[in-house]
Amino acid sequence: MKPFAHRTHYVSIGHWFTYNGKWVALIAVILLLGVYLEQNSSESVPADHIVTWVGCTELTEEEEEAITAAMEAVSSDENGDGEVIVTIRQFAIDFRVDATEEAAEETYYNTLKLLNQLNDADSYLFLMDDPEKFQFNTGVLQYLNGDISGEEDNYECENWAEMCVAWSCDGFDRTVYLGRRALFEEDADYEATFPGGNALFAALTGVG
Numbered sequence: 001m002k003p004f005a006h007r008t009h010y011v012s013i014g015h016w017f018t019y020n021g022k023w024v025a026l027i028a029v030i031l032l033l034g035v036y037l038e039q040n041s042s043e044s045v046p047a048d049h050i051v052t053w054v055g056c057t058e059l060t061e062e063e064e065e066a067i068t069a070a071m072e073a074v075s076s077d078e079n080g081d082g083e084v085i086v087t088i089r090q091f092a093i094d095f096r097v098d099a100t101e102e103a104a105e106e107t108y109y110n111t112l113k114l115l116n117q118l119n120d121a122d123s124y125l126f127l128m129d130d131p132e133k134f135q136f137n138t139g140v141l142q143y144l145n146g147d148i149s150g151e152e153d154n155y156e157c158e159n160w161a162e163m164c165v166a167w168s169c170d171g172f173d174r175t176v177y178l179g180r181r182a183l184f185e186e187d188a189d190y191e192a193t194f195p196g197g198n199a200l201f202a203a204l205t206g207v208g
Contacts, residue, residue, distance in 0.1 A: 047087035048078040049200055050122050054114065055129040055176070056094045064088050066171030067127070074203035078196040089123060095133035111137060124181050124194035125201060127167070131177040132160040142182035144207050149182065165205040178205055 051071065053059055059067070071086040091114045093107050117123070118140060126141070128134045135141050135149070141163040142148055149163070164179035180201055183190060190198060202208045 046079055046081065047085045048075055048196065049086045049125065049194075051086060051088050051125045051127060052114075052117070052123040053088055053090045053127045054093055054134055055090075055127075056092065058090050058092045059088065063172050063174075064090075066169060069171070070169035071200065071204065075200050076196055088127075089117070091117075095130055095137060114138070118181075121181075121183075121193065124190075124197035126164075126179045126181065128164065128177045128179065129174070131164045131179060132157045135160050135163060140181050141179045148184060165207055167204060 049071070051067075053067075068086050068088060072084045075084050075086055077084050091110050093110045093114065095107065115138065118138065126134070131141070136157045139149065141160075143159070143162050144165070145162075149159070164177040166175050167178040168175045178201065180197070181194075183193060198208075
């Protein structure tokens with residue numbers, strides 16, 4: 001019998017992989033994941049505008065494409081990357097009081113997610129199917145003339161029609177409502193925070 005020390009180079013490598021193969025596989029997965037994330041990050045294009053959809057149901061893929069196309073057609077390249085990109089962020093929230101218990105729980109969860117996203121202040125335009133309930137639950141819309149709503153407006157919600165405009169486009173048969181976010185900070189600069197946001201709203205609604 002040959003001594004253990006006389007194993008060939010290939011046998012030694014084989015034994016090494018037998019005991020360390022799982023670590024090699026783990027390292028390989030990490031490296032591949034890093035390459036994938038880096039590639040997707042480099043290929044992704046930042047949006048010129050992020051529009052938030054809040055409705056009882058999510059938009060279909062066809063509806064989202066139609067809305068995106070309509071908005072990009074009248075938008076401008078705000079970040080100077082040579083492309084016009086509008087991203088739709090969706091929140092399926094059913095504000096109806098007669099919703100099932102399961103739907104109510106989902107509404108509560110998605111509302112918390114929405115409120116958390118509002119803190120990021122990266123979305124200026126909101127598409128809604130129920131602007132009255134949206135304003136009641138968030139209080140984030142401004143009036144069409146640029147005024148900021150008071151707390152009493154959010155709870156009474158009698159003036160919601162003065163905060164948004166009915167809107168639709170080719171390929172999107174439903175009529176929904178488009179509104180703008182209010183900035184409650186003193187001396188807030190809308191154009192600096194949301195460049196081109198008012199221009200896009202005016203192009204879509206005819207309201208300056």
